[in-house]
Amino acid sequence: MSNPPIPTTAKPKNTIQSIADRIKTNQITRIIVLTGAGISTSAGIPDFRTPKTGLYDRLAPLKLPSPESIFHISYFSHSPEPFYAIAQARHPTTLKPTLSHAFLALLAKKNLLHFLFTQNIDGLEEDAGVPAEKILWTHGNWKDQHCSKCKSAYPDNMMRKAIRAGDVPYCLAPKCDGAIKPDVVFFGESLPEEFDEKVKLIPEADLMIVMGTSLRVAPCSGIQRMMGPGVPRVLINMERCGDMGSQDGDVCILGDCDEGVSEFAEALGWGDELKALWEEVVAVKEAKAKIDGNGGEDEDGPDLDACIAKMAAQMDERLGISKGHKKMLESHLSDKFARMMAGSRPAS
Ligand code: CNA
Numbered sequence: 322m323s324n325p326p327i328p329t330t331a332k333p334k335n336t337i338q339s340i341a342d343r344i345k346t347n348q349i350t351r352i353i354v355l356t357g358a359g360i361s362t363s364a365g366i367p368d369f370r371t372p373k374t375g376l377y378d379r380l381a382p383l384k385l386p387s388p389e390s391i392f393h394i395s396y397f398s399h400s401p402e403p404f405y406a407i408a409q410a411r412h413p414t415t416l417k418p419t420l421s422h423a424f425l426a427l428l429a430k431k432n433l434l435h436f437l438f439t440q441n442i443d444g445l446e447e448d449a450g451v452p453a454e455k456i457l458w459t460h461g462n463w464k465d466q467h468c469s470k471c472k473s474a475y476p477d478n479m480m481r482k483a484i485r486a487g488d489v490p491y492c493l494a495p496k497c498d499g500a501i502k503p504d505v506v507f508f509g510e511s512l513p514e515e516f517d518e519k520v521k522l523i524p525e526a527d528l529m530i531v532m533g534t535s536l537r538v539a540p541c542s543g544i545q546r547m548m549g550p551g552v553p554r555v556l557i558n559m560e561r562c563g564d565m566g567s568q569d570g571d572v573c574i575l576g577d578c579d580e581g582v583s584e585f586a587e588a589l590g591w592g593d594e595l596k597a598l599w600e601e602v603v604a605v606k607e608a609k610a611k612i613d614g615n616g617g618e619d620e621d622g623p624d625l626d627a628c629i630a631k632m633a634a635q636m637d638e639r640l641g642i643s644k645g646h647k648k649m650l651e652s653h654l655s656d657k658f659a660r661m662m663a664g665s666r667p668a669s
Contacts (some may be wrong), residue, residue: 359533470499557581
């Protein structure tokens with residue numbers, strides 16, 4: 322006769338199906354989501370850190386002090402050109418929400434989204450239908466723009482025109498020559514004031530979903546640890562990040578975000594609804610882009626690598642000019658010095 326099974330007090334590990342079942346039976350009703358650049362890569366926006374395809378590797382031809390410099394406020398204040406060179410390639414008005422954005426909108430529609438912290442600046446969450454009052458753009462977004470010096474507002478239509486041309490827009494206020502900056506939070510700038518207020522919502526949640534982020538940028542990287550004890554966390558990402566997966570209740574879906582949300586939606590019985598919502602929001606965005614005059618053949622803007630190469634050539638040329646200038650000045654001075662030493666009167 323075999324021994325009876327030993328009773329165990331260990332809690333069974335979560336799976337995506339067990340989490341989905343708890344949502345379906347209203348045991349989970351308040352979901353906090355943290356998103357990053359990985360939910361927008363399938364919209365054609367590169368993330369920062371993925372090797373080769375990420376922006377940081379692709380910026381190498383610019384020979385910047387560090388790839389982050391292009392988004393650092395002190396670098397931008399004297400050299401805004403590289404930022405606008407890449408902005409020309411991927412302006413958010415021409416981009417469409419992904420299946421992952423639609424999944425967030427579906428959570429909101431079902432009254433399950435407690436709050437969304439997004440590190441993205443593309444605004445695609447709202448385009449997909451997530452209500453603005455449920456979102457904190459922790460790193461700002463492209464909705465508005467102001468002078469980086471005097472903080473004066475700058476008109477939308479002029480900003481769009483400058484971006485399309487790859488030009489740096491400058492302040493219109495008299496005697497101010499500040500470069501205009503979209504209201505995105507650059508490295509070296511403070512996060513929006515609401516951040517401290519909104520993080521207080523995190524302990525109220527009964528599920529956290531982290532999607533498409535390397536969790537390498539503070540303070541958002543700390544959000545994953547602000548949950549109440551025993552609250553499950555779901556990671557949907559290409560790679561493990563932070564300490565996601567280290568707690569008992571954690572579930573990791575490693576791979577593409579859009580595939581991960583599809584798997585989650587199937588487990589919830591929402592597969593068809595998610596697809597239908599996504600198709601709808603993409604169609605709405607396409608129609609809007611046409612009305613705004615952004616839906617033409619060149620709707621995605623010029624190629625990013627081509628914009629970077631063009632900027633690199635301009636920077637090399639400028640460096641060449643300044644090197645040439647320095648050389649000319651040095652030879653002029655040494656000539657002058659030699660003539661002075663020889664007791665002759667310099668010509669100039
Ligand atoms: P990151 O450090 O580049 O990390 C992105 C993460 O997403 C990595 O872990 C990737 O493995 C993962 N990833 C990439 N593509 C996919 C995919 N298709 N499916 C699943 N996972 C994927 O970017 P973070 O967001 O973590 O860093 C925060 C920065 C990035 C913020 O300051 C943002 O403003 C900034 N950013 C935003 C955008 C945007 O708005 N779309 C684009 C690029 C960078």
